[in-house]
Amino acid sequence: MNIKPLADRVLIRPAAAEEKTVSGIIIPDSAKEKPLKGEVVAVGNGTKEEEMVLKQGDLVLYGKYAGTEIELDGEKYIIMRQSDILAII
16 A cells, blocks of 8 residues: 555544344444444654654544545545544554
């Protein structure tokens, strides 16, 4: 992968959505809960006002509607600002 986030942005690989079945009913992808955790794949350099505290490999929790989903090499990622990250696990 050849992508480098700018400023205070980070690239996240979301955790896989959990497969839940209820009484043998398979829940389709569109109805699955969006994962709220993932792994940091790449980070920017930060800004003068906000130092980059995340590093590659960190497991993080983020807001439900945070960031922008992108697809690279057939894999889905989310790019977001560091301030959208709620916690490091």
